[in-house]
Amino acid sequence: MIKVSGLEKEFKIMTHKSGMVGATKNLFSRKHTTVKAVADVNFEIQRGECVGYLGPNGAGKSTTIKMLTGILVPTRGSISVNGITPFENRKENAKQIGVVFGQRTQLWWDLPPIESFDLLGKIYKVPSSKLKKNIDNFIDILDLEKFLHTPVRKLSLGQKMRCELAAALLHDPEILYLDEPTIGLDVMAKDSIRQFLKKINEEDKVTILLTTHDLDDVESLCKRVMVIDNGKLIHDDSIASLKGRFGNYKNLELDLENDEEVHLPVGCELVRRDGKKIMVEFNTDIIKAPELITNLAGKHSLIDLSVHERPIEEVIKRIYQTEV
Amino acid sequence: MRENISIYFTLLKAYTLGQMSYRSSYLYEMLGMAILTLVNICGIYIIFETFESVGGWSFWEVVYLYGLTTIAMGIAQLLASGLNHIPEFVRTGDFDRYLIRPISPLVHILPYSFALHRVGRLIQGVIALVVSLYMRGIDPGGFELWIICSTLFSLMIVYFALFLIGATFTFWTIQSAELFNAFTYGGMEMSKYPVSIYQPWLRNIFLFIIPVGFVSYYPTVILFNKHEPLNSPEFFQYITPLVALCFLAAALKFWKFGIKHYQSTGS
Ligand SMILES: Nc1ncnc2c1ncn2[C@@H]1O[C@H](COP(=O)(O)OP(=O)(O)OP(=O)(O)O)[C@@H](O)[C@H]1O
Numbered sequence: 001m002i003k004v005s006g007l008e009k010e011f012k013i014m015t016h017k018s019g020m021v022g023a024t025k026n027l028f029s030r031k032h033t034t035v036k037a038v039a040d041v042n043f044e045i046q047r048g049e050c051v052g053y054l055g056p057n058g059a060g061k062s063t064t065i066k067m068l069t070g071i072l073v074p075t076r077g078s079i080s081v082n083g084i085t086p087f088e089n090r091k092e093n094a095k096q097i098g099v100v101f102g103q104r105t106q107l108w109w110d111l112p113p114i115e116s117f118d119l120l121g122k123i124y125k126v127p128s129s130k131l132k133k134n135i136d137n138f139i140d141i142l143d144l145e146k147f148l149h150t151p152v153r154k155l156s157l158g159q160k161m162r163c164e165l166a167a168a169l170l171h172d173p174e175i176l177y178l179d180e181p182t183i184g185l186d187v188m189a190k191d192s193i194r195q196f197l198k199k200i201n202e203e204d205k206v207t208i209l210l211t212t213h214d215l216d217d218v219e220s221l222c223k224r225v226m227v228i229d230n231g232k233l234i235h236d237d238s239i240a241s242l243k244g245r246f247g248n249y250k251n252l253e254l255d256l257e258n259d260e261e262v263h264l265p266v267g268c269e270l271v272r273r274d275g276k277k278i279m280v281e282f283n284t285d286i287i288k289a290p291e292l293i294t295n296l297a298g299k300h301s302l303i304d305l306s307v308h309e310r311p312i313e314e315v316i317k318r319i320y321q322t323e324v
Numbered sequence: 325m326r327e328n329i330s331i332y333f334t335l336l337k338a339y340t341l342g343q344m345s346y347r348s349s350y351l352y353e354m355l356g357m358a359i360l361t362l363v364n365i366c367g368i369y370i371i372f373e374t375f376e377s378v379g380g381w382s383f384w385e386v387v388y389l390y391g392l393t394t395i396a397m398g399i400a401q402l403l404a405s406g407l408n409h410i411p412e413f414v415r416t417g418d419f420d421r422y423l424i425r426p427i428s429p430l431v432h433i434l435p436y437s438f439a440l441h442r443v444g445r446l447i448q449g450v451i452a453l454v455v456s457l458y459m460r461g462i463d464p465g466g467f468e469l470w471i472i473c474s475t476l477f478s479l480m481i482v483y484f485a486l487f488l489i490g491a492t493f494t495f496w497t498i499q500s501a502e503l504f505n506a507f508t509y510g511g512m513e514m515s516k517y518p519v520s521i522y523q524p525w526l527r528n529i530f531l532f533i534i535p536v537g538f539v540s541y542y543p544t545v546i547l548f549n550k551h552e553p554l555n556s557p558e559f560f561q562y563i564t565p566l567v568a569l570c571f572l573a574a575a576l577k578f579w580k581f582g583i584k585h586y587q588s589t590g591s
C-alpha cells in the first residue's frame with residue numbers, strides 16, 4: 001500500500017548575514033549549508049497495519065511524514081501510496097489520506113468544530129448523508145457533543161485533539177498519518193485517543209503510521225516499529241524483536257536488608273542503586289532468573305524482589321546510544 | 325471549476341462573517357482614499373498645466389487611464405487579498421495544511437480575507453473613468469464598451485497574476501517577494517500614463533515582460549483613435565485579453581513550481 005524506496009530529503013539552510021549590507025547580500029548569495037534530514041529510507045506498509053515510527057528529536061520523523069503526505073518534495077528516492085506519487089499528485093493523494101499533526105491544527109481557529117466539519121465535508125466532496133453519518137458517529141465515540149459549538153481556539157488540548165481526529169477521518173481515508181497525536185495530553189485523554197485509534201485500525205481497517213515520544217502509545221497500538229535516527233532507518237520489525245535486539249534482557253529489583261556491597265554473577269549488570277534498593281539487568285541467555293535469585297539469596301538477606309521485562313524505553317535508549 | 329468557485333464562496337462566507345464586526349474604521353479609510361484620489365488627479369492636472377499634453381494625450385485621456393488602473397488594481401487587490409497571508413503561512417509552516425487537501429491551495433487561501441474597504445477605491449476609479457469618458461466626448465456604443473470592459477478585465481488579470489508571482493517568491497525568501505512587489509506597484513504607476521512617453525528600455529519592460537502597459541495602452545489607442553508613435557503591429561490592439569490570460573497561465577505555472585520549493589518548518 002505504501003512503498004518508499006531510497007527516500008532522501010536535504011534542507012538547504014541559507015547562511016544569513018546580518019546588517020543592511022548583509023541583508024542585501026543574502027538576496028543574491030547562494031551560500032548555504034545542507035542538512036540531510038532523511039537518508040536512504042526504505043520500507044513498505046501493508047493495508048491495515050499500524051506502524052509506530054520512533055526516533056529522537058530531529059531524527060527525521062516529521063520530515064518523512066511530510067514527504068508521504070505530499071507537503072515536501074523528496075530530494076531523492078520514490079514514494080508510492082496506492083500507486084500515487086504524493087508530491088506529483090497531491091490532490092489525488094489527499095483524498096485517500098487523513099493527517100493529524102499534534103503541533104498544528106487542521107481546524108479553523110475561529111470556527112466551532114461543527115462548522116469546520118461542514119467545510120471539510122465540502123472540500124473533500126463527501127456526500128451530505130455520508131458526512132452526517134460520519135459526524136454523528138464521531139460525536140458519539142469521541143464524545144464531542146459538549147464543545148461542538150465552541151470556537152476551536154477556546155477548546156482544551158485534549159478536546160481539540162479529539163476534534164482533529166474526527167476532522168482527519170470525515171472523508172473515510174484509507175490511511176491515517178499521525179505526528180505526535182498525544183503530545184501534551186493527560187493520561188485519560190491519551191487513553192481515550194489510543195482506544196479510538198485501536199478501534200478504527202481493527203474495525204475499519206484504517207492503515208496507521210504514528211510518530212510519538214510516548215512509548216505507551218506504541219506498545220498499546222502497534223505490532224511493528226520503525227526506528228529512525230539521524231535520518232537513517234535503524235530498525236524495522238516487531239516490538240518483540242525490538243526488545244530482543246540486544247539479547248534477552250530482564251530486570252531484577254531487589255530490596256536488601258543491609259546496605260552492603262553486592263557481588264553479581266556473570267551476565268548481570270547493576271543498573272542503579274539507591275541505598276538498599278538495587279536494580280539489576282541480566283541476560284537470560286546467560287543466566288536464568290531462578291538461578292540468579294538463588295545465587296543472590298545465598299549471599300545476601302533479601303526483603304523483597306521482583307522481575308520485570310525490560311521496559312521498551314530502555315531498549316530504545318540503547319538503540320539510540322549505540323547508533324550515535 | 326464550478327466546484328472550486330462554490331468552495332471559494334463557502335469559505336469566503338465563513339471567513340468574512342468573523343471579520344465584519346471589528347471594522348468600524350471603514351469610514352476613515354474611505355475618507356483617506358478619497359483624498360488620495362483627489363491628490364492624484366490634481367497631480368495629473370498640474371502636469372497638464374505645464375505641458376498642455378503628455379505625449380499627445382489630453383488631460384481627460386490620462387484621467388481615463390488613471391480610472392482604468394484604479395479599478396483594475398482595486399478588483400485585483402480584492403480578489404488577491406488572501407495572498408497577503410502567504411508570507412506568514414510560509415514562515416510558520418501553516419502552509420502545510422493547504423497542501424494536504426484535495427483542492428488547489430489557491431482556492432483555499434484566496435477567500436481568506438476579503439478587503440472590503442477597498443471597494444471605496446473602486447468607486448472612485450469608476451467615477452474617474454465615467455467622467456473622463458464624458459468630458460472626452462466618447463459616446464459609448466457597443467464597440468467602445470467592449471474595449472473598455474476587455475481592457476479592464478485584462479488589466480485586472482495582469483495585476484492579479486503579478487500579486488500571485490509576488491506571493492510565490494516567498495517560497496524562496498521574503499525579501500525577494502518584497503523586491504518583486506516593487507514591480508507590481510511600479511507597474512501600477514506606469515499604466516496611469518501612455519507608455520509611449522517612457523524611455524524605450526522601461527517601456528519595453530512594461531510592454532513585453534510585465535504586460536501592464538501592453539494591456540492598457542494598445543486598446544486605449546483605438547478607443548481615443550490616437551496616433552501610435554511606436555509603430556507596433558496593429559493586431560496588438562486586439563489580443564490584450566489573450567496576452568493577459570497567457571501571463572496568468574505563466575504565473576500559475578510559477579506558483580506550482582514555487583510550491584515544490586516549499587520547505588515547511590522544523591517544528
Ligand atoms: N523546514 C526545515 N528547514 C530546515 N531544516 C529542517 C526543516 N525541517 C526539518 N529540518 C531539520 O531536519 C531534521 C529532521 O527534522 P524532523 O522535524 O523531521 O525531526 P523529527 O524526527 O520530527 O523530530 P521531533 O521528534 O523533534 O519532532 C532536523 O535536523 C531539523 O532541524
Ligand SMILES: [Mg+2]
Pocket residue numbers: 061062063179
Ligand atoms: Mg517531529
